Every structure is written in C-alpha cells, then in structure tokens.
Amino acid sequence: MGQLDTSRVVSCELCMQDGGILVLRTDKLRIIRAEDFDHPAFYRVIWNDHVSEWTDLASPDRALMMAVVEIVERVLREQLEPDKINLASLGNVVPHLHWHVIARFDWDARWPSPVWAPVHRLVTHAAGKLATTLSQLDLQVAQAVTAKLANGLN
C-alpha cells in the first residue's frame, strides 16, 4: 500500500483519470489532448492536485500553469496558424482546475461561436484540414513545454 494521497477526490474524473490523450505529465500538472473530432487541436492543461478555482492556486503555481498554457498557445499558433485561440477555465461540471487551449478555425463546426455552443455546420475529418498531424502536434507541444520548464519560467 502506498501513502494516502489526500490530493485526490475519488468522485472526480480528473483525479482518477488522465482526462484525454496524455501529451506530457510533470509533478504538478499534465497536458492532454481532448478527442474532439469537431475541434481536433483541443488541449487541456490540468493541475494534478484537486483544486477548484484559479485563485485557489498559490501564486508561483499560477505562474507555472499559465506559462504552460502560453506555450501550448504558442505552439498551436506557430504550427497551425489558427483564426483564433480560445482559452478557458470553467469547470462547472468537473470542478478540478483545467485550462482549455483550443485552436479555432473559420471553417470549424461552431465558428465563430465558442465550442460549447450548438454546431453551425457539419465538418467531416476536421483533423485532416490541419497543417500538421495530431501526433506531430502533440510532440511539438511536449517538446516546447519540456524545453520551457528546463530553462526556468523566465
């Protein structure tokens, strides 16, 4: 038996599962790619411990997490040249701190609405319209975040 881990909430799906395709995990946070066929370049930066609100995090942890969000945004912009990046920390259904980082395109299924709005158009094989493959994108995200963390936050 390991040590009791009080940072996990058994009823919380982001405590018990990765929450998507794991791209990178550090001791404090992880990056996953959501399997969203309408919005394929959809990443989440998830705090590993169970924390609900952004301001529940200590200031250095917020700086770390936002730095990672920003790296993911930069990679998506560089690799995909999206029409817009959408960032959001909502958590109404799963109140475990996570940032959505989503590359949006003017051809995507809900553009220009947020991804939580009803579909505006049917788009088949959206991932095929991206400038790179999702596995290549995952690798770029992982490498960029790893490099950033190795070099320190500033």
Place this chain on the structure above:
Amino acid sequence: MGQLDTSRVVSCELCMQDGGILVLRTDKLRIIRAEDFDHPAFYRVIWNDHVSEWTDLASPDRALMMAVVEIVERVLREQLEPDKINLASLGNVVPHLHWHVIARFDWDARWPSPVWAPVHRLVTHAAGKLATTLSQLDLQVAQAVTAKLANGLN
C-alpha cells in the same frame, strides 16, 4: 484634432466603445460589467489597445492583466460565494483581447453549461438572487483593483 491613435481599429467595437458598464479604467486596461440578465455578475477585463491573442501581449502586460482578472475573481468569490468562477479569453467574434470573469450559480439559466450554451431554465430577476447589489459589486471590484495596482503587483 488629437494625435493619431494607431492602437485603435475603427471596425472593432472594443476599440470604439467601452463594451459595457465601465467599472474602472487604467492607462492599459479597463473593467466593464456586461449587462447579461441571465448571468448578472459577468465582468470583462479588456486590454485598451487592439491586441488579438493572449501571447501577443508582452510578458509584463500579461502579468498585469492576469493580476486584474484574479482580483475580479477574488471579489466575486468573497462577495457572492458562487458555485464556480468561469474565466475565458475567446474573441472569435471580437478579436480584441478581453477576459470574461463570470460568477456562476447552480440556479442560473445555463448551469452547469458554459454561458454560451443554450438556456436550461428560465430565471427571472437573477440579479436579485445575488448577495449584494450590482452597483455595490462594481464598487468592490473597482476598489480592490485600485488597491492592488497602488500596492504593485507583488
């Protein structure tokens, strides 16, 4: 005639208008309250210059803007004890950098969906259900941000 202001885009509504009820304006940013009758405690922190993406801002400006977002979040949590705070920077329709800071309640019209989803229930006079008046809340936000900026970011 004043000096030519190249930071403004004439076709951009957040360059040309406050974008809501003005709560506080500094040289770099402003805070407005959106007049959203379904989600009355809905604030936006808007960068004054026309910038599209979060990572278009210089690092010190991102730190400033996020510090203000965090103060607004803290005031909403302290004054209203919401079920969740929602933070988002989207800008698909108006690509002028702004953060949504929204107090959400389990009785609100779209809970637990994001505010951009279809309505789940009819709620009349939502503002009347808050623990304080909106004008009092605006004042608390303005005072807290003013105090934070006067004391420096750290």
